[in-house]
Amino acid sequence: MALRTLLLRALLPLLAVSWITAAPAAAPCEGIKWDVADVRAVFAGEPLALAAGRARDAAPRLESGRLYALQLVPQEAVSLIAPPAKKTLADGASAGLARVRIAQAGRYRVALDVPFWIDVLAAGQSLPSLDFSxxxxxxxxxxxxxxxxxxxxxxxxxxxxxxxxxxxxxxxAP
Known part of the structure; x- marks a missing residue:
């Protein structure tokens, strides 16, 4: 019993030092330069599965503040509204269209779980991005x-x- 107590007294300070000096675990999505707790909360929910549109008149209407899982189709099967602002893959690439009704003008974040190229258009014009991360x-x-x-x-x-x-x-966006 005395030996066990002696060992505990000797090891306890070492354990405390190793616990204090241990590197903290990396925060999820720490590479994103803003606080995105609100977007991560949306992404934590169950997505509504929809087929992305192949043409403008077939594009589903999305709501702001909700998570969607859009099923895409081969890019060559989509009638894009405008040429993409970035040269995209031709062979094997996917694409799709969707629309969102914005109730109040302002800054908005479009968040994606994969590295798709996104163009946002309004009144027939491609809108420039303000920032990205x-x-x-x-x-x-x-x-x-x-x-x-x-x-x-x-x-x-x-x-x-x-x-x-x-x-x-x-x-x-905040």
Whole structure:
């Protein structure tokens, strides 16, 4: 008994020092440069599965603040609204269209779980992104792009990735 007590007294300070000096665990999605707790909360929910549109008139309507899992199709089968702003893969790439009704103009984040290229269009014009960030080690989300969106209908055009599904959300930016 005395030996056990002696060993505990000798090891306890060593254990305490190793616990204090241990490196903290990496925060999830720490490569994203903003606080994205709100977007991560949306991504923690169950996505609504929808087929992405092959053409403008077949694009599903999404709601801001909700997570979706869009089923995409081969890129050559999609009538893109505008040429993608970035040269995309031709062979084996997937694509799809969706639309979002924006109630109030402002800054919004479009978040994706995979590295699809996204173009956002309003009134027939491609909207420039204000900022973007991402973390290739993260999928909840992997990529976030910030846009100044006008009130009304906004089109999301996804292209240039070999995956068949993309989880995405559109949320108001703080």
């Amino acid at each position: 991402g973390d290739p080690a993260c999928s909840a989300p992997r990529k976030i792009v910030v846009y100044a969106l006008p009130a009304g209908e906004v089109w999301l055009q996804l292209s240039g990735h070999a995956g068949e599904t993309v989880r995405l959300s559109v949320t108001a």
